[in-house]
Amino acid sequence: MSTAAPLQITGSNPLVEGLERLPVHPTALVIFGASGDLAHRKLLPALYNLAHEGQLPERFEMIGVGRRDQEHEDFRDAVIDSIQRYSRRRPDPNVLGGLLCDCRYVQGNFDDDAVYADLHRTLQEFDEQAGRQLDRVFYLSTAPEYFPVIASKLGAAGLDRAADARTRIVIEKPFGYDLASARLLNAKLLAVFQESQIFRIDHYLGKETVQNLMALRFANVLFEPVWNRNYVDHVQITAAEDIGIGSRAGYYERSGALRDLVQNHMLQLLALLTMEPPTAFTADRLRDEKLKVLEAIVPCAPEEVPEMSVRAQYGPGVVGGEPVPGYREEPGVSPDSRTETYAALRLHVSNWRWAGVPFYLRTGKRLARKLTEIAVILKPVPHLALQSSGSVGIQANQIVFTLQPDEGVSVSIAAKIPGSRMRIVPVNMEFRYGTSFLSESPEAYERLILDAMRGDATLFTRNDEIEALWGIIDPILEAWALDTTSSIPAYPAGSAGPEAARELTGDSRMWRRL
């Protein structure tokens, strides 16, 4: 017989150690905007995949809230249809049936008190069935103007907290339209919920490659010594799309490229790339470091905006051999629209590590191809005795993180071409996810929904971060809004972007080829 030390169960669960999947407490998930596009394309398939893999909590209930007049069964049928169309795996009928057997639909306008009374009753019913209060997650997959309305109504109905369970609210971007509206939105949310209850989703942060940025930076001694102004010449962050605005003219006309991608996703990438190592990989330690570096980005003065930024619109062109219309000819777009479909910026991080290093950001619709990458371009070697004529020559080392389409990292190095002469050519050392890992990357939404249910805010954006992000963008938006006379440059659809973007990098540097 063996003798064991007496067990001391304090606050922690001794059964959790060694498990890959951490426990999630019983939860009721309420999706506002449940009949919307995001819910059907992303959220509901993500929930199914979590259920399939056994990752949902032991008791999981779902309530859809929407304006569409339909019965529970109609909603259930629509959810089944979405999961069958958009899930990354073929649904198992038993799991699907189990997931949806008791899901409910609450119909009404988001400002209608009756909706919240109905929601209250349904949540209580679920609590009674479970014999305990379920944690509550309110997922706002709605137009942003409803965020404060829903938050306030939840508070008024007493749904913002529960006696024996946790309550959380998840909101989708955009978090405001500018700095003032972001502050107002934060104030309205914080009037009802505590910051620790609010989960602002930027789905880019749920992508494996984005998280891997931190692993590569902070788990390898190789990169840290060169990760500063002494060795980095400049950085380029690109989020290029080959598609146009499709049917999103209503949204895009109000948003534009700067708000749509730069203010959130791209600046988040910049923050993760440039922040100091956090002391721990916990929500607030990580977000503290991101905030510090975002606050070190000095916003442009109004007179600097023209030389620090470029905006443009796609004109008619050819994509994939097919002619496509220009932005102003797209359905729903004003013929004299001044909304930018392309934005490029030069930013500086004014701190000890990054002083003097330019960061170039560009994003656009209808560009030559779909590509999201971060390229860190190092300085050239100070002296080169090797190069001889007849070679491509040496180029500065580049460390490139590709987010899409092929997730991975490559490092360009100089190598000798086989032969009798010392001729140098750049070659790539590549790491691609598929070649080095067996696991399939989960969809970003799967990871983020699970984190929200678990209460882990590490990959979500904090209120002060949001305001810091808008603080960088706001002066550019204001300057662009004030300039109503100068023409917006056009670039042909299917091209690499406007000529004007070349001026942003100056003569000594060039944008990487898309």
Next chain:
Amino acid sequence: MRELLRIRHAANERLAPARVLNLVVIIDREWRGEIANRLERAGRYHASRTVLCSVQEGRRTLDAMASVASDEDASGGGVIHEGVEIDLGPGHLPDLQTIVDPVLIGEIPTIVWSPHGHEEAVRALLPLTDVILLDSDEPLEPAEALARADALREEVYVIDLAWLRTTPWRERLAASYDLPSRLRALRCVEAVEVGHQERSCASGLLLCGWLASRLHWDRVHLSGGLGMYSAAMSRADGEVEVSLRSFEQEAPGLVGVTVTGGDGSSLALRRGLGGLDATEQLADGAERRWKILGASRGESGILGEGVRQALLRDPTYLPALKAAREMCPI
């Protein structure tokens, strides 16, 4: 192999060879088809290079064949997996290392799986092996199988399919007892009953061993017979009655787990369609039932998971294995 890779890469330069791990499989020649099917059905968890050693009684010569296969995505990119099949005889097994070593990819981990025994071959390959994949549920008796795993664990990292069959159960028990009210009940567990398929006694023992090691119970050998074993084990401030019972079930692995607390409350998990059926019996006699969702991975999924686990390290298997051995019926 190099030439095959060169040809494939020349045809599509967006294909890259996988460089995750080598898998060496030693099998009886007559079961080659079945094992090949199991490997094929392991989903996306294919080794970068699979070396299949088919042992044929009476064979004295070596024969080998190399192949490459790729799975291309919509954009034309993808990963190449390589295969080497070697036909050999029992006489080759003592020196199998010298045959296999030259065909392995260097600098990546190597897993060895020998589902039909061939201990001699496993021993011969140990110097090359980073991870042994085995199944304590078969073909040996549980005591012998667990002892073998324990012995191998001294030399290499062991991934036990019998342990992986318990993963959903361990995850669900951990999640269920993560609730503060139930976490308190872990202090005063009075009985644990684990049901297993007839041939999966080792899985049942490993689950009991996991609970005993995580909850610091003193271990004694279970006793009984005819598929029913039990024993009382000491825990802080009391005793736990641990029972292991065999049931008829088509799928290998566990059938159910019931944990009973000192106040008469219990939580029972049973295998069901689309997940585990949970029944909670409260101290006041009230009962609640619900379904914990999750699709069955099937035996091929468990094999794939075994391959994937080669990149991970589970610190709880060894204590559970040691405890399982201490609880193994004499």
